[in-house]
Amino acid sequence: MEPSRSRGASASRENLAQRIYEQIKLDIFNFRLLPGDRFSENEVAERMQASRTPVREALLHLQRDGYVDVLYRSGWQVRPFDFKVFENLYDVRIILEISAVKRLCEMETPPPALADLKRIWLVSAAERLDDGGTVSALDERFHEMLVEATGNAEMALIHHGITERIRIIRRLDFTKGPRIEATYTEHGKILRAVLQRRAEQAQMLLKTHIEESKAEVRKITLHMLHTARRPLDDKAAD
Amino acid sequence: MEPSRSRGASASRENLAQRIYEQIKLDIFNFRLLPGDRFSENEVAERMQASRTPVREALLHLQRDGYVDVLYRSGWQVRPFDFKVFENLYDVRIILEISAVKRLCEMETPPPALADLKRIWLVSAAERLDDGGTVSALDERFHEMLVEATGNAEMALIHHGITERIRIIRRLDFTKGPRIEATYTEHGKILRAVLQRRAEQAQMLLKTHIEESKAEVRKITLHMLHTARRPLDDKAAD
DNA sequence: GCATACCATCTTGTATACAAGTTGGTATGC
DNA sequence: GCATACCAACTTGTATACAAGATGGTATGC
Missing domain, CATH: 1.20.120.530 (GntR ligand-binding domain-like)
Structure with missing residues (x-):
């Protein structure tokens, strides 16, 4: 799904944070998460059967990509269409x-x-x-x-x-x-x-x-x- | 130092992870960290008087920016000049x-x-x-x-x-x-x-x-x- | 009925604890 | 002296615990 950035190449097989990153991105692409939707790190962690740490890592990554925004101590939001x-x-x-x-x-x-x-x-x-x-x-x-x-x-x-x-x-x-x-x-x-x-x-x-x-x-x-x-x-x- | 990405604007005053991010970037710019240098998250955490969590967040950010690389369970490295x-x-x-x-x-x-x-x-x-x-x-x-x-x-x-x-x-x-x-x-x-x-x-x-x-x-x-x-x-x- | 103040709950941000794996040094066999 | 096997220390990746603040509902005063 993301063929670039391959440096260690085979190392990508195990990385919870990256898997969650891809999953959330897919959720956004497939409109399971709609622009404007709000959610918390705990919600995602439960859905993904993981702890907050890799979820948070994935969300910060998505934030830098421009897909989501963090609201100070008040949850995350799928960035509205602009x-x-x-x-x-x-x-x-x-x-x-x-x-x-x-x-x-x-x-x-x-x-x-x-x-x-x-x-x-x-x-x-x-x-x-x-x-x-x-x-x-x-x-x-x-x-x-x-x-x-x-x-x-x-x-x-x-x-x-x-x-x-x-x-x-x-x-x-x-x-x-x-x-x-x-x-x-x-x-x-x-x-x-x-x-x-x-x-x-x-x-x-x-x-x-x-x-x-x-x-x-x-x-x-x-x-x-x-x-x-x-x-x-x-x-x-x- | 990074005037873009300002959305919440004034919220930027307090964020340990961002401060560490900027500090490491400056260390790289000022050649206190040289290309090829290796270091661990704990080392940075001690220097910055913080825990690994924000340090790690900053390093992942820097990695996405292309400044550093993580070596699988074996430390970080300032990306060599290319x-x-x-x-x-x-x-x-x-x-x-x-x-x-x-x-x-x-x-x-x-x-x-x-x-x-x-x-x-x-x-x-x-x-x-x-x-x-x-x-x-x-x-x-x-x-x-x-x-x-x-x-x-x-x-x-x-x-x-x-x-x-x-x-x-x-x-x-x-x-x-x-x-x-x-x-x-x-x-x-x-x-x-x-x-x-x-x-x-x-x-x-x-x-x-x-x-x-x-x-x-x-x-x-x-x-x-x-x-x-x-x-x-x-x-x-x- | 309406506005306001308060509080329990939930949120992110940070620190710490644990798990799994790599690495370099050392002792051992020869 | 040299190679090999082992082990302790250290590393990242993940889970959990704690801290500080935002929020929404509820009770209270009027």
């Missing part, structure tokens, strides 16, 4: 990815990662996948691999952080069939442009592609928040 | 700041922050400061404010993280007088270009400016590491 934040993150994504694509076009030998992407995205209509979840994950990897392919590991790490952060709303983009189709065609165009070293065109296509996704997700998220439940009470309004 | 990492971070800085400057040039009304910068950097030769530490701090703020002025708070946060991360070697750039002078003239040129909406020129100047700093710092750091002490043992070589 569309301004998501739009800002989308814009940073655009900046990083456009820069990555430009760099890729300027490289003498195309990185092997591009060949991998070709095998996934430049396929016949019959070979295309149609499961929203799968395509959503592949979409994430497409954009991450563009950045990784430049060889700047730190940029890739920062981009990965942004990707994780906006995943919660980005997935909603792939609940509709037409968006999946569009993703295939647009990714294909971008890839072709990169492989042909058409930097300007690739950047333009990529920018448009991300901005469409941004606009689409905004609409869907607003709708979702209205229908699913009232996740924002009066308090969240001020 | 110049590739610093150069990558410098490159991300260039990407973010160039994009910020471009956006600033495209804005109809220049943000008030630019006026503040003018008062600091567009001054007569007599009014220029010459203390390395002060100018170094102002230099950080110059670049951060360029990003903040775009209004993208998330980009500013990411940029701030990078700034903190490279501060340890960036400061070394301002131990020499000529570099301070050059900073004044280059910042002045960049500011003037931005105020005149000459996007291309501003971007070019900024890129050159950061790359010079990057090259300079690289030389100085190498020299410093050789003279100060042998901080890298055989283990760090592989």
